[in-house]
Amino acid sequence: MAVPPTPTGSSTRGPAPSTPRQVLVPLALAQFICSFAGSNMNVMINDISRDLDTSVQGVQLAITIFLLVMAALMIPGGKLTDRFGRKRCLVAGLTVYGVGALLSAAAPGLGVLILGNSILEGVGTALLIPPVYILTTLYFTELADRARAFGAIMAMGGIGAAAGPLIGGLITSGLSWRAAFVFQALVVAAIVVLSRRIADPLPPEPSRPFDLGGAALSAVGLVLVVTGILATDDNGWLAAGLLALGVLVQAGFFRWIRAKERAGAEPLLSTSLFRNRTSNLGLLTQNLQWLILMGVSFVVAAYLQVVRGYDAIRTGVVFTAATAGLLAASLAAERFAKRRTPRTLVTTGFAVTVAGIATLLALAGDTSSAWASTPGLLMIGLGLGVMLTPSVNVVQSSFPEEQQGEISGLSRSVSNLGSSLGTAVAGTVLVADLAFGSYAAALIVLAAIGCAGLVAALLLPHRQGAD
Template sequence: MPGAASDANCGEDKGGEQSAPGWVLAMSVAASSLPFINGSIVNVALPAIRSDLGASAAETQWAVNAFTLPLAALLMLGSALGDRFGRRRVLMTGVVIFGIASLLCATVPTLEALIIGRAGQGVGGALLLPSSLALLNGAHSGEARGRAVGTWASAGAVSGAVAPFAGGWLVETFGWPSVFWLLVPISILAFALAWWKVDEVKRPDDAATDYSGAASATLGLTGITLALTFWSASGVGDWRVIASALLGILMLAVFFAIEKRKGDEAMMPLALFGGACVVSRNVLTFLLYGALGAMLLILPYLLIESSGYSPTMAGLVIMPFPIIIGFGSPLMGGLAERIGVRLPLSVGPLIVTGGLLLALRIGPETDYWTSVFPALVVIGVGMAIAVAPLTSEVMAAVEDSYAGTVSGLNNADSRTGGLIAVALMGGVLSLSGQALFGGFYGAVYAMAAAAALAALTGWFGLKPLEKAELAFS
């Protein structure tokens, strides 16, 4: 069971071998690509969704938040269910839920059905993501684990590169519901690979599942998200902001009280945060992915709404960013196993900061190659340096039997950062014309500040050439 966290080592290898690691990697890539593609493809479709359904800025936000909220709130529950009932079984359940929800979004093109379907995708993603990465972690060890995680990250980046372009073309050719059809065959492929090629893995003990913790965390994040959404649209004086914030804070306090009482049986054992190195990892993840999530939401929207880009072109111009991650992540995953994570997790976010500041040169009449392209390239280089080391270092920090728990925590952390960033974007999404560029520039400064804080966290929070280790008893 988890005990106190130690900062002496940040992530000693404890991985065991699982049969057919190549098939496990293929399955993990297929399954985890579902939420990755879903996030990037819908960003390109947002202007069409808003126009076709006559949605307000707040309703447009919920087309995004309806997916991200349950994904962030339930990832820890998904990891706990995988540890207890079997990671393969829970992953397959999540894939089925995700596929059915995608069909709902595709076949019932109304705002209500879209929000319900997006929420279903979030639930499915919360079940499949932590088990996907935990199975991958258990099938590889040592430097091979770093390379596998790098390949997993690069495959996600490549799918993220193709998805906006494909999504833009689908929106222009067949309408926005068609982007959700793209997810159905991928769901079938992921399910088939898990069914035929991956062995079941579960934690040896039979600890009770922390449903009360999951419920309180979900309500807490919902309250905070509602408060930020209402605040971005109506200002801090809105009674809905105050009521939602109070609900969120209260339920998060209840969540931490439950987790403290449950101890080792908690959904998110507080012992995971016993060392500064562990806390630094999670703070860095939250800040970096929050900045990235905001940029990937607002930039395509800006290009379509105020710069005259078509959805296809908006998807195409984003491609340099994920392509660079796709090529760079496998190299950095293996390198970080040899040199440690402190340097890449400091330099990477710092480069992202520079790329975000370059985005301040984007304007209504600026040329793509001299404004948008350089910013995306620099951001892509920074993320390529940071993504694989961050993921592999987190997964190497625990015993294999708790890989699902830590995978869920790390994914929940990154998704929560993106969730809060999207919730704060409502005021920007409600603007148009030149005013939209003004809101974009303000958001860019906030994103750059978050990325810079992530760089400082990596440098001062992580020890050189060392990895954090969770002690188990």
């Protein structure tokens, strides 16, 4: 396993880690807490809405804005790592995140909760997550070692998202929903301490230009698209207008970066990132995986609490099935990677996930048991656990070291956009009428999206490195 030396003159240099675990543990924990933050609020819907005098839609809005801020700022966050250094951005992101978590814990109303959780935690995540993937790629240069490292990080991310409802439910029922944000701040503090032994493998480049115009266009376009989806239930014409405007802004963004390249300037993203067919398909599968994971998490949690009347802890316990499935599949990720190609793993993952959603739907009518949702959730967890790591590895391994900042930011932006779309799309279908019919309709939408992911997976090359 190759560990790159710390360059002389790096402002973030420090003692070289004595073991790979000292690098991997804080990076995996960082992914865990960010994924946890995206799903743990799902079991607090009733508690937060009562305490802050808001509605299910208000809590959905806070969750979606958090995920959207991450998606909108992840690409700029990836570029900033080159300019200021990966270690420095990691610590800065953790600090902003911790402040947001503490502010959320003390929130007197929905507005302050959105500021702390949705804005500050979202900005912090956009700063800290790209360094996680860049540092992993730089430290683990062998394909097998990199697959193992990404497997651990994606396992922690998936477990954070899947176990968020259980951990959040336990904390909310035992203490309060505010204590869940204090828990996040404590984990972040632990990560800061653990990350002291991480040395930045490459020096920062303070003079490197930053494409502010491209960053603004990219962020505004993503915000408009997701906002359009959220507005669908209230005003169809407004939603259509926002979606159309978002598409136009994104088209303007691509024209902008092409013009920057033609002029010899450095754009926010190189257009070469979009010419790699294998990477494009990998990015699409990442987006759809997180869309399904967060969509299922929000829909099932909202249905169990609002329609079935479950409390936070009972809802969280039901989600242990998804956590168990995801953990089991993630622990076997290294063994799977040695025996099967990424294409096979991603294809299998989508097939199992769609079957899990179908099972969830088939058993949804059984109102006599709290465990009717567990077989489907278990299958969904297994399916997602099988394919999260190979999708990331396909994308990261498609580009050389000098483009890792760009592709890491793009990869995480695409994944977090999937998370925000999952909550927005499935949540919009569900909250239109919180009843069994809307619950079934939301699951059918997610199953159809899973089928689209299966098609994309079948188009991946049969072997790593083929394009």
